[in-house]
Amino acid sequence: MYPPHLLAELKRIAEAHDSLLIADEVMTGWGRTGTLFVCEQAGITPDILCTSKGITGGALPLAATLCSAEIFGAHLSTDRSRTFFHSSSYTANPIACAAALANLGIWQSEPVAARIRSLESMHRERLARFRSDPRFGNVRQTGTIAALDLNVSTSGYLSDVGPKLRAFFRQRDLLIRPLGNVIYLMTPYCATSDDLDRAYAAIDEAADMIAVAST
Numbered sequence: 001m002y003p004p005h006l007l008a009e010l011k012r013i014a015e016a017h018d019s020l021l022i023a024d025e026v027m028t029g030w031g032r033t034g035t036l037f038v039c040e041q042a043g044i045t046p047d048i049l050c051t052s053k054g055i056t057g058g059a060l061p062l063a064a065t066l067c068s069a070e071i072f073g074a075h076l077s078t079d080r081s082r083t084f085f086h087s088s089s090y091t092a093n094p095i096a097c098a099a100a101l102a103n104l105g106i107w108q109s110e111p112v113a114a115r116i117r118s119l120e121s122m123h124r125e126r127l128a129r130f131r132s133d134p135r136f137g138n139v140r141q142t143g144t145i146a147a148l149d150l151n152v153s154t155s156g157y158l159s160d161v162g163p164k165l166r167a168f169f170r171q172r173d174l175l176i177r178p179l180g181n182v183i184y185l186m187t188p189y190c191a192t193s194d195d196l197d198r199a200y201a202a203i204d205e206a207a208d209m210i211a212v213a214s215t
Contacts, residue, residue, distance in 0.1 A: 001142050007042035020047040020071070026063070030054025031116045032186065034143035047071060057103040058188070062096040115189050119144045122193055123185070126200045135207040147184035150207060155181045161210055168206050174199060 007023075014021040023046035028038045032054065035041055039049070048071065052063035065086075075084035090096070106112060123146045130136045130148055139148040152161050159180035169176040176185065176199060183203055187196065 001140050001145075001147075004038070004041040004043075007039070008044055011042070011044040011046070014047075022046060022048040022050065024050050026050055026052040027186075028145075030057075031112065031189070032143055032145055034116065034120060055103065056096060056099040057106070059103070060096045060099045062093070062100050064100075112189065116144055119187065119189060119191060122196050123187075126196055129200075130203075133207075135211065144189070145184065145186055147182060148203075150178075150181040150183060150210060152181050152210065157182065164210065164213070165206055168209055169202060172198075172202050174202055176202070 011021050021044075023037075023039050025037050025039070029049075029051045030036065030053070032038075033041065037049070037051075039046055045068075047068050049066040050063070051066065052061070055064060056062045075082060077083060120141075120143055123141055123144060127139055127141055127146055127148070131139045135151055136148045137151050141147070149155065150161060150165070152159060154160055157180040162178050162180045165176075165178040165181075165183065169178075176183065178184070183206075185199060187199070
């Protein structure tokens with residue numbers, strides 16, 4: 001995780017070299033970092049923005065690529081050699097698009113931003129206990145994304161503790177997918193305080209399980 005000013009600096013560098021800035025907001029978009037898109041926090045407008053996942057509220061797979069008027073206009077032509085061909089078998093799938101429209105309606109009619117702020121606060125409160133816990137390192141949070149590293153001898157996304165952690169969480173009916181020794185939470189916006197209590201209690205228990213298994 002890095003601060004917004006680095007993204008703003010990347011935009012400045014791109015403009016200085018007459019290059020396009022593509023913002024991949026597939027994971028970070030739709031409120032995940034506390035604002036609708038993380039580019040808002042950096043105060044920038046990318047030339048191209050990629051979005052997916054949250055556009056349907058996670059209900060169905062859908063992606064959309066947004067671009068500046070200048071880029072759009074460069075490919076708007078009756079000359080087929082200038083056209084940006086981008087269609088595929090599932091382009092404009094009506095069911096996925098209907099789910100996206102319903103999700104946009106929820107953003108406009110319900111207090112989604114307030115829910116995100118509440119969820120962000122609940123994560124912050126529960127992460128605090130792990131910051132001084134020697135079993136964990138690099139405890140971090142951006143918006144509703146929380147992550148912490150389990151301190152083990154073999155770290156990284158290919159750490160052998162990953163499959164053990166995944167199996168442990170599944171036994172407790174929790175969909176927590178570690179990346180090696182990195183445990184991260186991207187809870188749904190409808191998650192309750194009790195849901196987070198269960199998740200963080202399981203993370204605490206999992207650390208003990210790994211420690212016992214390693215001795």
